[in-house]
């Protein structure tokens with residue numbers, strides 16, 4: 444992964460980070476998304492991406508589901524010798540197919556990265572408690 448994940452505000456200095464991932468247009472997710480977008484209407488015989496878009500949403504979603512299961516299976520074996528490489532490859536497959544799904548629905552990967560960045564520093568326990576208190580006041 445080549446993009447930077449520094450927080451929007453550096454907590455120690457309170458200064459904005461110039462490497463904010465939302466403004467980094469050349470990360471691998473964005474580059475791959477550009478390729479995916481340019482292949483979606485292409486020839487299914489010569490492009491895997493075009494093939495999936497040609498088959499439609501159900502096939503794209505099916506692939507994401509299959510890849511997620513393959514990640515779980517690879518993770519279960521990741522403690523075995525030489526199996527970490529397989530886990531890395533399966534996660535790459537899942538991320539790649541997730542990018543295809545996001546492209547299908549018109550969502551940019553940077554929107555997802557920005558959401559993760561927005562959550563940075565907010566404990567999951569704290570966030571859940573906040574959700575409950577908002578629900579109680581509704």
Ligand SMILES: N=c1c2ncn([C@@H]3O[C@H](COP(=O)(O)OP(=O)(O)OP(=O)(O)O)[C@@H](O)[C@H]3O)c2ncn1[C@@H]1O[C@H](COP(=O)(O)O)[C@@H](O)[C@H]1O
Pocket residue numbers: 475478479482489490491492493535536539
């Ligand atoms: N990163 C990938 C990538 N990762 C995985 N795959 C393909 O995803 C497919 C499905 O993976 P599986 O593990 O499920 O393999 P499989 O069992 O053979 O698949 P199925 O027969 O079940 O469909 C395989 O054909 C892989 O080659 C990818 N195909 C393309 N890319 C990137 O997408 C770009 C555009 O690809 P094309 O549109 O094919 O030119 C390429 O330049 C690459 O950068």
